[in-house]
Amino acid sequence: MLGSGILKGLGVTAKNFVGSYHDPARMVTQEYPDTPAKLPEAYRNFPFLVTENATDPMGTLRCVACQICEKECPPQCIYIEKSKDKKPDATGKPQLYPAVFAIDTAVCMSCQLCVEVCPFDAIKMDHVFEVAATNRFEGLLLNREQLAKPNEYFHQIRPTEAAEVDGRLTAERQAAAEKAKAAAAAKAAAPKPTTPVAGVADPGPASPRPATPKPAEGGTAP
Amino acid sequence: MENLEQIRDRLLARFPAAQVAIVVNPGSAAEHSLLLDPASAPEIARFLRDDPMLQLDYCSNVTGVDWPEKEITDIVKKSVPDPAGGPDKVVEEKTKRLQPGYLEAVYHLYSMARKHGSVILRLRTGNRSDLVTLPSLTPVWRSADFQEREIFDLYGIVFAGHPDLRRLLMWDEFKDHPMRKDYVAPDDFEWEPTPHGDVHERAKAHYPAPPPAASTPTPEAKP
Amino acid sequence: MSLFPANSGPTVRAVHDEFHGDLLEVSMGPQHPSTHGVFRMVVTLDGEQIVKLKPVFGYLHRNHEKIAENTSYLSSMPYTDRLDYLCSMTTNWAYALAVEKLSGQAVPDRAQYLRIIMAELTRLVNHSCLVGFLFNDLGTSFTPLLYAFREREKILDLFESLSGSRMMCNYQRFGGCRVDPSPEWLAAASALVDNFPRFLDEYETMLTGNEILLARTQGVGRLAAAHAINAGITGPVLRASGVDYDLRKVDGTGFYPRFEFRVPLGAHGDTYDRYMMRILEMRESVKILQQAFKTLPAGPIMDPKAKLRGFRPKAGEAYGRLESPKGELGFYLISDGSPNPWRYRVRPPSLINLTLLEEMCLGHTIADAVVILGSIDIVLGEVDR
Numbered sequence: 001m002l003g004s005g006i007l008k009g010l011g012v013t014a015k016n017f018v019g020s021y022h023d024p025a026r027m028v029t030q031e032y033p034d035t036p037a038k039l040p041e042a043y044r045n046f047p048f049l050v051t052e053n054a055t056d057p058m059g060t061l062r063c064v065a066c067q068i069c070e071k072e073c074p075p076q077c078i079y080i081e082k083s084k085d086k087k088p089d090a091t092g093k094p095q096l097y098p099a100v101f102a103i104d105t106a107v108c109m110s111c112q113l114c115v116e117v118c119p120f121d122a123i124k125m126d127h128v129f130e131v132a133a134t135n136r137f138e139g140l141l142l143n144r145e146q147l148a149k150p151n152e153y154f155h156q157i158r159p160t161e162a163a164e165v166d167g168r169l170t171a172e173r174q175a176a177a178e179k180a181k182a183a184a185a186a187k188a189a190a191p192k193p194t195t196p197v198a199g200v201a202d203p204g205p206a207s208p209r210p211a212t213p214k215p216a217e218g219g220t221a222p
Numbered sequence: 223m224e225n226l227e228q229i230r231d232r233l234l235a236r237f238p239a240a241q242v243a244i245v246v247n248p249g250s251a252a253e254h255s256l257l258l259d260p261a262s263a264p265e266i267a268r269f270l271r272d273d274p275m276l277q278l279d280y281c282s283n284v285t286g287v288d289w290p291e292k293e294i295t296d297i298v299k300k301s302v303p304d305p306a307g308g309p310d311k312v313v314e315e316k317t318k319r320l321q322p323g324y325l326e327a328v329y330h331l332y333s334m335a336r337k338h339g340s341v342i343l344r345l346r347t348g349n350r351s352d353l354v355t356l357p358s359l360t361p362v363w364r365s366a367d368f369q370e371r372e373i374f375d376l377y378g379i380v381f382a383g384h385p386d387l388r389r390l391l392m393w394d395e396f397k398d399h400p401m402r403k404d405y406v407a408p409d410d411f412e413w414e415p416t417p418h419g420d421v422h423e424r425a426k427a428h429y430p431a432p433p434p435a436a437s438t439p440t441p442e443a444k445p
Numbered sequence: 446m447s448l449f450p451a452n453s454g455p456t457v458r459a460v461h462d463e464f465h466g467d468l469l470e471v472s473m474g475p476q477h478p479s480t481h482g483v484f485r486m487v488v489t490l491d492g493e494q495i496v497k498l499k500p501v502f503g504y505l506h507r508n509h510e511k512i513a514e515n516t517s518y519l520s521s522m523p524y525t526d527r528l529d530y531l532c533s534m535t536t537n538w539a540y541a542l543a544v545e546k547l548s549g550q551a552v553p554d555r556a557q558y559l560r561i562i563m564a565e566l567t568r569l570v571n572h573s574c575l576v577g578f579l580f581n582d583l584g585t586s587f588t589p590l591l592y593a594f595r596e597r598e599k600i601l602d603l604f605e606s607l608s609g610s611r612m613m614c615n616y617q618r619f620g621g622c623r624v625d626p627s628p629e630w631l632a633a634a635s636a637l638v639d640n641f642p643r644f645l646d647e648y649e650t651m652l653t654g655n656e657i658l659l660a661r662t663q664g665v666g667r668l669a670a671a672h673a674i675n676a677g678i679t680g681p682v683l684r685a686s687g688v689d690y691d692l693r694k695v696d697g698t699g700f701y702p703r704f705e706f707r708v709p710l711g712a713h714g715d716t717y718d719r720y721m722m723r724i725l726e727m728r729e730s731v732k733i734l735q736q737a738f739k740t741l742p743a744g745p746i747m748d749p750k751a752k753l754r755g756f757r758p759k760a761g762e763a764y765g766r767l768e769s770p771k772g773e774l775g776f777y778l779i780s781d782g783s784p785n786p787w788r789y790r791v792r793p794p795s796l797i798n799l800t801l802l803e804e805m806c807l808g809h810t811i812a813d814a815v816v817i818l819g820s821i822d823i824v825l826g827e828v829d830r
Contacts, residue, residue, distance in 0.1 A: 042607060111613070249759060287779060364672075365677020365800060368797060
């Protein structure tokens with residue numbers, strides 16, 4: 001019968017209309033922004049820099065300014081300047097740190113390649129996606145104070161990955177500490193008072209610190 | 223399917239005037255290709271399409287490639303008799319020669335009727351400036367229509383016999399061919415202060431006085 | 446066989462004709478909702494009938510190929526997401542396939558299965574959306590499209606929880622995949638796939654027998670098989686004309702030969718057949734997915750020899766092609782041994798499938814041209830690159 005196809009189709013739309021009030025499979029609308037968006041753990045948006053200590057974010061950046069991410073970034077949105085001096089990282093090894101670390105989020109395409117190539121677990125993908133700014137140039141150019149976020153925040157957004165990374169880093173640090181202990185024991189066994197003390201384990205008071213390790217506004221907590 | 227040598231031999235027997243050579247692909251894919259001379263390419267293409275054994279009725283992909291001229295150093299080892307009467311000395315003679323540049327069009331052919339492939343054809347232009355005309359294979363395979371237009375647009379190969387040879391992706395008034403290796407990108411960017419010196423410097427050189435609205439950025443704001 | 450047939454529609458008459466009025470040239474697009482992006486057609490109309498149609502490209506041209514020639518092989522991977530932004534999983538795979546062919550890399554079994562799972566999920570996304578868009582073009586204001594989007598969103602949520610992004614998945618790597626799905630993910634995906642035929646049944650009840658659909662699509666935009674082959678048309682559009690050419694069968698890409706599925710073929714090559722092709726292919730994809738979830742092997746997902754950084758394939762060239770939801774998606778790479786490809790070429794199925802758009806539209810009304818274009822299934826990110 002001509003028109004039966006249309007009537008059947010209208011039946012389907014009627015079923016969907018009624019179902020959209022009670023059937024969970026058809027109630028799919030999320031009331032964003034009234035209810036916040038549910039993000040899966042793997043969700044990725046612009047990167048952030050992991051710091052060990054929330055009270056001293058600039059002093060405890062994991063980044064050692066190796067510039068691998070800067071080279072591998074497809075749209076070339078990362079800009080790094082190495083520091084002139086070194087300071088000890090979590091394992092006590094003196095490392096460079098980024099004097100300048102800027103990401104142009106107007107250019108960044110959230111591809112995660114910087115995270116994948118980073119050998120130090122220093123840069124991770126963020127969950128923040130509400131990043132509107134009033135100025136499209138400087139407002140979207142994030143410097144290292146804005147990028148630095150504490151490790152606790154990383155645990156909060158990606159518990160599984162953060163636990164895995166922390167486990168690995170703790171093992172590395174333990175190994176480094178044991179090595180240092182063994183070296184110290186070896187030194188004690190064969191004392192040579194004239195050998196200058198290597199500045200590995202002890203940064204000393206003269207160790208360079210960043211000018212003012214004051215957390216920037218909005219840089220530490222999400 | 224016949225192998226490439228057999229195809230070449232059959233083509234040479236059928237078209238005595240044509241020049242057909244095998245271009246070896248050293249990579250692990252080992253997809254070797256046939257280099258045709260432009261003059262006989264259309265009739266060879268037609269033959270490949272209609273030949274009952276090959277029936278290459280489907281031209282999948284047409285690509286332009288730019289090979290700019292490059293300097294090649296040939297090393298020839300020569301043994302020179304020692305005037306002092308000792309054993310011959312081996313002297314390496316280095317000669318530099320300029321390999322002329324050319325543009326290349328690569329056609330990937332398959333057969334939908336016989337479900338085999340691929341046969342790869344290559345056509346090369348005389349140089350990269352004035353001898354850039356190749357015969358169009360669009361009358362043989364219609365699928366080359368847009369792809370040859372794209373090559374004309376981005377590489378500047380002129381396909382003689384193409385029914386509608388216009389630029390495909392760039393606008394008609396555009397002058398250069400952007401996919402060539404020696405293409406120089408324009409520097410009249412909108413003033414966009416990125417932390418990258420490169421783009422920034424070129425834009426600055428293009429616009430000596432910066433627009434007043436945008437100030438030079440300091441990548442690291444003072445805390 | 447004449448490749449450039451005389452206009453099968455009405456002959457083009459003089460522009461000014463006292464008795465019949467003027468021919469009208471309409472520039473349709475680039476900002477037009479029915480052209481699926483920034484595509485433009487310059488259409489010459491005699492009354493409402495199309496007598497000439499010229500597609501105009503390039504409004505979304507980013508010179509993707511040039512960008513890729515100036516970056517490393519790996520850095521091009523996220524850019525391939527942006528080619529066919531509805532099917533980033535298959536574009537990723539096609540690129541990885543070409544690079545693996547170029548460098549002779551092996552792919553572990555589990556990764557091969559995961560690739561097929563992702564590709565077939567992508568096919569479900571693409572085809573269900575395409576059918577929705579096609580009905581939008583027909584004037585069925587949004588209802589089928591939103592039903593399709595509801596199902597698509599479930600698959601995109603899966604992609605998001607696996608790869609981190611709904612559409613820009615960036616999932617495949619040379620020699621494997623990036624993330625291994627958890628058992629919960631696989632269970633959720635398997636449940637979704639098992640429920641998908643119910644959605645298809647409902648969709649078909651609503652649409653396939655609809656008299657308006659039949660009147661608007663049957664016999665519209667016919668494409669003869671011989672013409673389609675010669676013009677390099679691939680994918681569902683080619684198979685709607687009755688040509689049995691599916692790269693999953695012909696090339697046996699990846700592990701496809703291990704799966705049992707059929708290739709649906711059309712008989713008339715009109716818009717209705719192209720619509721049915723999508724519906725039937727979705728049913729076959731569901732079959733492939735169900736087999737894949739049952740037989741997915743354990744094991745590594747990356748070739749242990751694969752290098753993420755400092756990847757330099759030796760000199761040579763390779764052309765890798767894949768049956769993407771839109772047709773044959775190929776990547777042609779020439780390596781000169783350096784970290785960047787010397788030549789990087791995308792064979793875009795969307796662009797080449799448009800070769801015969803004019804022939805298909807001639808003689809039809811301008812409203813039909815919209816439907817025919819919708820049934821070809823183009824994505825401008827891939828057409829213009």
